[in-house]
Amino acid sequence: MKYAFFPGCSLESTAWDFDRSTRAVCGKLGIELVDIPDWVCCGSTPAHATSAALAVALPVMNLQKAQSLGLPVMTACASCYARLRTANYKVRTEPEDRRRAERITGGPYAGQTEVHHVLDVLVNHFGVRRIRAKVEQPLAGLRVACYYGCLLTRPPEVVAFDNPEHPIAMDDLLAAAGAEPVEWPYKTECCGASLAMTNAKAVGRLGYKLLTMARQAGAECLAVACPLCQMNLDLRQADAKANGDIPQTPVLYVTQLLGLALGLGRDELGIEALTVSADSLLAAKPGASS
Amino acid sequence: MTRTVLWGADDLLQEVQDRAGTPVGACFQCHKCTTGCPMGPEMDFLPSQIMRLVHLGAETEVLGSQAIWLCASCETCTARCPMGIDIAAVMDALRIMAIQRKVALSDTHGKHFNRSFLGSVRRHGRVFEAGMMAAYKLRTLDLLADVGKVPGMLAKGKLALLPHRSGSAKEVRDIFRRAAEEEREP
Numbered sequence: 001m002k003y004a005f006f007p008g009c010s011l012e013s014t015a016w017d018f019d020r021s022t023r024a025v026c027g028k029l030g031i032e033l034v035d036i037p038d039w040v041c042c043g044s045t046p047a048h049a050t051s052a053a054l055a056v057a058l059p060v061m062n063l064q065k066a067q068s069l070g071l072p073v074m075t076a077c078a079s080c081y082a083r084l085r086t087a088n089y090k091v092r093t094e095p096e097d098r099r100r101a102e103r104i105t106g107g108p109y110a111g112q113t114e115v116h117h118v119l120d121v122l123v124n125h126f127g128v129r130r131i132r133a134k135v136e137q138p139l140a141g142l143r144v145a146c147y148y149g150c151l152l153t154r155p156p157e158v159v160a161f162d163n164p165e166h167p168i169a170m171d172d173l174l175a176a177a178g179a180e181p182v183e184w185p186y187k188t189e190c191c192g193a194s195l196a197m198t199n200a201k202a203v204g205r206l207g208y209k210l211l212t213m214a215r216q217a218g219a220e221c222l223a224v225a226c227p228l229c230q231m232n233l234d235l236r237q238a239d240a241k242a243n244g245d246i247p248q249t250p251v252l253y254v255t256q257l258l259g260l261a262l263g264l265g266r267d268e269l270g271i272e273a274l275t276v277s278a279d280s281l282l283a284a285k286p287g288a289s290s
Numbered sequence: 291m292t293r294t295v296l297w298g299a300d301d302l303l304q305e306v307q308d309r310a311g312t313p314v315g316a317c318f319q320c321h322k323c324t325t326g327c328p329m330g331p332e333m334d335f336l337p338s339q340i341m342r343l344v345h346l347g348a349e350t351e352v353l354g355s356q357a358i359w360l361c362a363s364c365e366t367c368t369a370r371c372p373m374g375i376d377i378a379a380v381m382d383a384l385r386i387m388a389i390q391r392k393v394a395l396s397d398t399h400g401k402h403f404n405r406s407f408l409g410s411v412r413r414h415g416r417v418f419e420a421g422m423m424a425a426y427k428l429r430t431l432d433l434l435a436d437v438g439k440v441p442g443m444l445a446k447g448k449l450a451l452l453p454h455r456s457g458s459a460k461e462v463r464d465i466f467r468r469a470a471e472e473e474r475e476p
Contacts, residue, residue: 009417014448038457041411045363046404049385052309053469058411061458061465094311104468154365155376164369190328190364197426198399199360200435202332235439235448273446 001125003074003116004066005033006084008227009041010077015227017270021255022076022118024268028259029126029134033074036065042083045194056097057104059087063113064105072114074121076255078226079193082151082159084115089158117152119225119254120161123169128176136263138178142285144257145184145219146170147210149229153188164188170223170254177261184217186210191232200239203232207240211249220281221250223257235275250278302347309383312376317341323367323377333357334396337367337377344380353388357381359400402429412466415456420449 011019026033039062048055063084066073075081090097092111102108122131148167156164165188171181189210192203211233214222224230233240234251252274259269260282271278307314323337330336335343335357343352352358358381367377388395395401406426410417427433443449456462 009419009454012416012454013419013450014443016447038415040415040456040458040462041417043411044407044417046407047411049363049382049400050389050404050408051386051469051473052382053472054408054466057465057469058462061461065458100472104465104472106464150362150364150366154369155378156369188366190362190366192328193362193364194403195329195360195362197403197423198397199332202329202360205331206328235443273448275442275446 001030001121002032002034002071003121004036004069004071004113006036006039006042006062006066006073006075006080008039008075008077008080009044010079010227014231015077015253017273018076018227018230018253018255019270021253021259021264021269024264025122025255025259025262026118028262028264029122029131031121031126034069034071036062036069036073039065042080044079044083048083048086053100053104055083056087056090056101059084060091060101060109061105063087063111063115064107064109067109067113072116074116074118076118076225078117078149078151079228081115081117085158088113088115117159117161117225119152119169119173122258123173124161128172131173131258132176135177135261137261139174139257139261139285140178142179142257142281143182143218143220144174144179145214145217145222146174146181146187146254147214147222147224147229147233147251148187149224149226150188150190150193152225170225173254174223174257177258179257179261182214182217182219184213184219186213191229193228193232196228196232196236200236203236204239204242207233207236208243208246211237211240211246212244215246215249219249221252221278223252223254225254237276248276250274250276250281252278302349302352303344305387306344306380306383309386310376310379312379313373314341314344314375314380316373317345317371317375318373320372322370322372326366326370328364328366329357329360329362332360337361337381340384341375341377341380350393352384353391353393354396356397358384358388359395359397399430399432402426405429408466410453412463413459414453415459415462416454418450418453420451421453
């Protein structure tokens with residue numbers, strides 16, 4: 001298995017731990033990643049809120065680069081994933097969007113390059129059964145709330161590897177890793193995403209709502225697959241607490257938790273980058289304390 | 291809330307439908323978008339009210355609303371709309387129209403964030419967080435917001451002091467220029 005990897009801007013800075021753990025997990029499973037040379041920003045929300053042309057052209061520029069590698073694309077950031085998939089959708093369904101993107105990028109692109117999220121690759125391409133067979137240190141007894149956020153499952157006609165209202169890919173993956181995913185109702189509620197910059201108070205309110213519900217459902221930690229979800233719930237957990245008391249709740253990338261189960265070391269997974277430390281939680285779980 | 295909205299020209303509905311590529315006119319006010327909107331509590335107009343105001347041609351109210359800048363683009367409304375209206379795309383179209391028409395915005399944070407972010411991408415080909423945050427703070431004068439988080443982020447290696455420049459940064463500048471040319475209003 002081999003993919004053209006699109007890391008995206010967050011994975012170079014605020015989410016370097018997602019980058020490291022994604023590469024480590026893929027390496028351990030024999031999934032080969034080739035970085036897209038000279039990749040550029042997907043444009044994220046500021047592009048689609050500013051210019052419809054730019055919002056398609058920036059992802060297309062990356063998809064053209066991936067096409068020359070002849071590989072499907074894998075990305076870890078949920079926002080990059082949604083922008084690349086949306087650009088493919090527009091190019092495939094709107095001839096005028098395609099022509100405009102080709103004029104702007106100066107090259108042909110018909111939407112041939114497939115784009116997958118790392119969660120999709122692990123669960124649906126590699127397979128949960130094969131992952132279960134590779135678990136060395138089961139996360140026995142770890143009660144985790146799997147938090148998918150918005151862009152992995154919405155809009156369903158663009159992303160669509162899991163159910164938009166009740167996704168289960170991450171739950172299945174972490175159950176295979178020996179953890180105990182809890183049932184909870186806010187799997188796909190929004191954390192506020194980039195509104196953290198423009199309306200931190202609202203993001204604190206949403207963080208409080210999510211963390212409280214995860215705790216009420218019996219979770220000791222959250223698993224996420226998006227750099228913005230992670231930052232808003234971990235780095236900004238103090239802002240969430242301005243709305244009421246919540247116990248310190250570690251928020252880990254799904255690749256960090258899976259990596260521990262696969263026997264990878266904490267430094268290989270960037271566990272030390274968490275703002276709310278997972279050390280005491282993991283120390284209490286014999287399987288996860290490698 | 292009592293507020294009188296005068297019937298406006300019906301070309302607002304047509305223009306929003308064209309820009310967003312979605313049938314806003316099909317909205318029958320079921321309020322499903324509003325029920326699921328995570329930002330509803332902060333909004334001056336709820337998503338379903340924005341749809342209705344577009345029907346009514348109430349351009350001043352819609353383009354001047356806070357709601358269009360409070361939308362988190364989470365796409366919950368889009369995924370759930372029984373009429374298949376891409377409400378998140380409508381919010382994008384309204385933000386773009388508000389900027390192009392130089393409407394007096396009731397909340398300029400979103401505009402300044404988008405400019406700071408895209409300015410960083412245009413310069414480096416990728417986002418340089420520290421530079422983007424500095425540009426945003428200068429534009430909004432929210433100088434103290436989040437400064438308490440900076441030492442922790444630096445200690446954890448989560449805030450780079452130098453940009454990671456893409457080898458294709460120069461082409462990105464050309465893409466910004468050509469995208470602007472494509473969208474220049476006649």
